[in-house]
Amino acid sequence: MNRKALARAYKESRRPMGVFCVRNLETGEALIGRSVDLPSILNRERLTLRMGGHPNRRLQQDWNALGADAFVIEVLDTLAWPENTPDFNPSDDLVLLEAMWRERMQPNGQGSYATRAITARA
Known part of the structure; x- marks a missing residue:
């Protein structure tokens, strides 16, 4: 495959x-x-954490003070793309999955850096 074809396949x-x-x-x-x-x-x-520009200031301060070895960045759960549904909108499912993990990891809201949901779009 040439370079353009590889880039298109990736996208x-x-x-x-x-x-x-x-x-x-x-x-x-x-x-x-x-x-x-x-x-x-x-x-x-x-x-953004390595460059010192993370939008969550408290998280960035802890990263700067403790160093990268004091943190783990990981995937908690994945959502599968349904087969043969090109118009699938995962937004509601992702919100529900995130809420489930927030409750599981921080049942009373303590121990959280986030003051709002962090969402990334493709």
Whole structure:
């Protein structure tokens, strides 16, 4: 395959979607979010934290103080693309999946960096 064909195939491929987490291993605090493109959001979270420009200031301060080794950035759950449904809109399913993980990891709302849902779009 030539370079253009590879780029087109990549752009047309369906990316894994689901819920992710940036967790502070020392304090247990976590930022939980959802995305229709998990690989991209994980890269963006790592990059913005490394560059010192994460929108969540408290998370960025802890990252700066404790270092990257004190954090784990991971996929918590994925949502499968339904077969033969090109008009599928995963928004409601992702919101529900994220809410389930928030309740599971932070049942009383404590231990969370997020003051709002973090959503990434493709």
